Amino acid sequence: MPAPSDTQPPDTAASPTFAADDRLVAVAAGMEVPSEVHEQVSSEKPVLEIDSFNLWYGQKQALHRITMPIPECKVTALVGPSGCGKSTLLRSVNRLNDLVQSVRISGDMRLNGDSIYDRGTDVIELRKRMGMVFQKPNPFPMSIYENVVYALRIDGERNRGVLDEVCERSLRGAALWDEVKDRLADSALGLSGGQQQRLCIARAIAAEPEVLLLDEPCSALDPIATGKVEDLIQELRGTYSVLMVTHNMQQASRTSDYTAFMYLGRLIEYGPTTEIFTKPILRETEAYVTGRFG
Amino acid sequence: MITGLLVFITMRGLATFWPVPLEAFQLADDRTLLGEVTDRERIANDDGPPISRLLVRVDNYELTGQHYEWVDDTAVVNIEQPAWATAVERLEGGRFHGTPQTFYEDGEPAAEGPEATWNRFTAVHPQVRSRYWQARGIDKHDRGRVQRELRAARLAVVQADLDRGQDSPTYAAAVAAETEIQRRAAEEVRRFDEQTAALRDENARYEIGFVTADGIDVRMPVADIVRGWQPNRLSWSGKLAVYLDRWQEFLVDDPREANSAGGVFPAIWGTVAMTLIMAVFVAPFGVLAALYLREYASSGPITSAVRIAINNLAGVPSIVYGAFGLGFFCYVLGAGIDELFFEASLVADNQPVFGTGGLLWASLTLALLTLPVVIVATEEALASVPNSMREGSYACGAGKWQTIRRIVLPRALPGIMTGLILAMARGAGEVAPLMLVGVKKLASDLPIDGVFPFIHPEREFMHLAYLIYDVGFQSPNSQAARPMVFTITFLLVAIIAILNIAAVWIRGRLRRRFETQQF
Numbered sequence: 102m103p104a105p106s107d108t109q110p111p112d113t114a115a116s117p118t119f120a121a122d123d124r125l126v127a128v129a130a131g132m133e134v135p136s137e138v139h140e141q142v143s144s145e146k147p148v149l150e151i152d153s154f155n156l157w158y159g160q161k162q163a164l165h166r167i168t169m170p171i172p173e174c175k176v177t178a179l180v181g182p183s184g185c186g187k188s189t190l191l192r193s194v195n196r197l198n199d200l201v202q203s204v205r206i207s208g209d210m211r212l213n214g215d216s217i218y219d220r221g222t223d224v225i226e227l228r229k230r231m232g233m234v235f236q237k238p239n240p241f242p243m244s245i246y247e248n249v250v251y252a253l254r255i256d257g258e259r260n261r262g263v264l265d266e267v268c269e270r271s272l273r274g275a276a277l278w279d280e281v282k283d284r285l286a287d288s289a290l291g292l293s294g295g296q297q298q299r300l301c302i303a304r305a306i307a308a309e310p311e312v313l314l315l316d317e318p319c320s321a322l323d324p325i326a327t328g329k330v331e332d333l334i335q336e337l338r339g340t341y342s343v344l345m346v347t348h349n350m351q352q353a354s355r356t357s358d359y360t361a362f363m364y365l366g367r368l369i370e371y372g373p374t375t376e377i378f379t380k381p382i383l384r385e386t387e388a389y390v391t392g393r394f395g
Numbered sequence: 396m397i398t399g400l401l402v403f404i405t406m407r408g409l410a411t412f413w414p415v416p417l418e419a420f421q422l423a424d425d426r427t428l429l430g431e432v433t434d435r436e437r438i439a440n441d442d443g444p445p446i447s448r449l450l451v452r453v454d455n456y457e458l459t460g461q462h463y464e465w466v467d468d469t470a471v472v473n474i475e476q477p478a479w480a481t482a483v484e485r486l487e488g489g490r491f492h493g494t495p496q497t498f499y500e501d502g503e504p505a506a507e508g509p510e511a512t513w514n515r516f517t518a519v520h521p522q523v524r525s526r527y528w529q530a531r532g533i534d535k536h537d538r539g540r541v542q543r544e545l546r547a548a549r550l551a552v553v554q555a556d557l558d559r560g561q562d563s564p565t566y567a568a569a570v571a572a573e574t575e576i577q578r579r580a581a582e583e584v585r586r587f588d589e590q591t592a593a594l595r596d597e598n599a600r601y602e603i604g605f606v607t608a609d610g611i612d613v614r615m616p617v618a619d620i621v622r623g624w625q626p627n628r629l630s631w632s633g634k635l636a637v638y639l640d641r642w643q644e645f646l647v648d649d650p651r652e653a654n655s656a657g658g659v660f661p662a663i664w665g666t667v668a669m670t671l672i673m674a675v676f677v678a679p680f681g682v683l684a685a686l687y688l689r690e691y692a693s694s695g696p697i698t699s700a701v702r703i704a705i706n707n708l709a710g711v712p713s714i715v716y717g718a719f720g721l722g723f724f725c726y727v728l729g730a731g732i733d734e735l736f737f738e739a740s741l742v743a744d745n746q747p748v749f750g751t752g753g754l755l756w757a758s759l760t761l762a763l764l765t766l767p768v769v770i771v772a773t774e775e776a777l778a779s780v781p782n783s784m785r786e787g788s789y790a791c792g793a794g795k796w797q798t799i800r801r802i803v804l805p806r807a808l809p810g811i812m813t814g815l816i817l818a819m820a821r822g823a824g825e826v827a828p829l830m831l832v833g834v835k836k837l838a839s840d841l842p843i844d845g846v847f848p849f850i851h852p853e854r855e856f857m858h859l860a861y862l863i864y865d866v867g868f869q870s871p872n873s874q875a876a877r878p879m880v881f882t883i884t885f886l887l888v889a890i891i892a893i894l895n896i897a898a899v900w901i902r903g904r905l906r907r908r909f910e911t912q913q914f
Contacts, residue, residue: 235786241801
């Protein structure tokens with residue numbers, strides 16, 4: 102999907118001459134600014150590489166030249182004020198934005214080296230390599246068991262032993278097994294909100310995804326359920342590569358290894374979470390993560 | 396208002412078969428009427444206060460020439476309820492009211508007086524009826540079978556002629572087979588004649604004589620009587636027995652006397668079968684159309700045009716569907732099928748098989764008529780499936796069809812069922828198109844019976860809604876049939892209600908499976 106050349110920003114606009122505290126103002130004025138990416142990020146082995154990615158909704162550009170590597174087996178948090186394109190970026194990774202009419206993109210992403218937006222890419226196969234959890238729990242109208250093994254079912258897996266094993270492993274992985282092991286045949290819609298969200302995580306990790314996409318997974322949950330899901334994300338670290346969108350700074354600082362700060366469709370600063378929250382390069386980042394702006 | 400109407404229909408429908416007392420009215424002009432009081436009204440009187448008058452069901456049509464008579468209160472000298480007043484339902488000629496007088500066997504009086512006559516009658520009647528049914532069974536089934544064999548042999552000859560020509564050995568063999576079958580059939584028919592004649596002769600030995608309220612003697616064969624009762628003597632349980640017996644006849648028997656008496660079983664059967672076949676056709680087509688419109692078609696002028704066309708289809712008068720069904724299904728599709736497979740029938744008897752109205756074509760016509768309802772309801776149901784579910788499924792790597800089949804359709808199923816329920820309710824009560832595509836006043840052969848190939852979707856059938864029109868408004872004695880119309884209406888409403896309740900129950904079960912219980 103090549104973008105029309107007239108909306109392509111000229112490289113010269115990315116001028117580093119602005120003072121640090123002017124960057125957000127410059128962005129708001131429609132100028133292009135460079136992203137501050139800490140060195141430590143580049144030293145990690147990336148599972149997913151986002152490469153000069155632009156996205157338009159109709160005439161409106163929602164993502165501007167996003168370039169960021171997502172490290173393997175770490176939790177990466179995307180933060181930023183509403184409408185900054187975090188969710189759009191996340192949904193671009195598994196090409197869910199394909200379903201939205203009037204979306205155009207340019208640039209590319211690579212999952213373990215395989216192009217995501219190449220013309221020859223099989224979207225279905227691609228999505229099978231990722232798991233996604235949405236803002237609101239969206240369990241399917243079927244039993245808990247069938248929810249978890251859904252990805253295997255659509256792949257045609259019929260072997261009961263395999264399905265049982267995957268179901269138990271995924272539910273244990275999502276810290277839900279003990280709560281539901283006696284009622285796997287019950288409707289998933291009968292679970293509480295927090296349980297539903299953990300079920301969705303179990304569903305997402307059932308097919309051993311290479312990257313797990315979490316779109317504000319706790320925003321519809323109460324504090325206790327949120328705590329459980331956060332603990333779960335902690336446990337997933339090391340096993341799965343997680344890319345997570347969140348609105349909650351505490352959550353980002355508690356659960357993530359790396360944090361990316363986005364603003365109006367641009368990646369502003371990206372680095373290890375401790376650095377972003379304690380000694381960021383940019384004062385704007387500090388202002389945002391400490392709550393003085395946003 | 397609708398509740399009121401339903402209650403009214405239910406009351407009138409349920410009351411039809413209840414035995415009402417027979418009252419004898421001695422009139423000022425020396426006549427005496429014996430009948431059931433069915434209505435009472437007040438009319439204005441020029442000379443004084445308004446007078447009331449009664450509508451009396453007098454029956455004895457062959458004597459009185461009417462089924463009902465208005466009787467002014469002022470003209471009545473005396474009213475009584477004679478204990479032995481008897482109401483008799485006959486095979487022909489409607490009901491008869493009178494008092495049993497004499498029982499005849501072989502033309503000779505065997506019992507005199509009401510009680511003795513009636514006792515003798517109740518003793519003999521069941522055997523007479525069973526012989527009657529036996530003879531009728533022979534007429535209907537055995538003779539019918541012989542007729543079918545003869546026809547099949549004749550068609551085989553015609554087919555051989557069409558296929559091979561008259562000089563071929565096949566033709567000669569077919570002719571020989573036909574001759575053989577004709578010979579055998581003649582023998583069988585002779586045997587049936589003997590059997591039925593014997594049964595009828597035996598039945599003819601018994602006759603019963605009644606005297607009417609006016610003193611006229613009427614003698615009738617016992618075999619002509621379906622049932623008789625003396626409402627004035629009957630206890631409550633006796634009345635209940637008569638009531639249930641009449642209901643049973645109504646539900647399981649064939650109609651008599653131009654549908655105004657007897658049962659309506661073929662019509663019940665036709666109504667239910669047609670509605671179910673219609674549902675079987677309309678459900679997949681409607682759901683597929685809605686799926687295409689909602690999930691696959693890109694929005695554009697063509698899709699909108701299709702949507703508008705569907706909505707317009709819902710507004711087309713139903714008789715137009717009937718005309719279309721007759722023109723397309725019967726005369727194009729049916730005639731095509733006949734030419735391909737039933738040529739012999741066309742040539743030999745000039746009798747179309749599928750090329751005329753029948754159960755299949757009627758069901759298809761109604762499926763077409765109810766299609767918009769199903770499409771619109773299904774589209775609504777599909778639209779109400781949350782997008783988050785679709786996205787969740789896509790994110791798991793499901794394709795479009797997998798998502799629709801595993802997530803969207805199950806979730807939309809209750810809504811689709813609602814559409815189907817509405818369609819069934821609409822289709823079951825429709826009459827106008829059916830008159831053109833296969834509903835008949837009388838069709839005694841059901842579309843499913845014991846005759847090979849057991850299912851005959853080409854057969855014409857009976858329908859309760861059409862029966863209401865026919866009995867209520869086309870019958871020569873529509874007044875006498877009026878209570879029957881209420882009962883048929885009640886039955887039709889009840890059947891539609893039962894079909895809908897069944898569908899609602901299924902939908903409820905589906906809905907429980909997908910019940911949302913958030914937080």
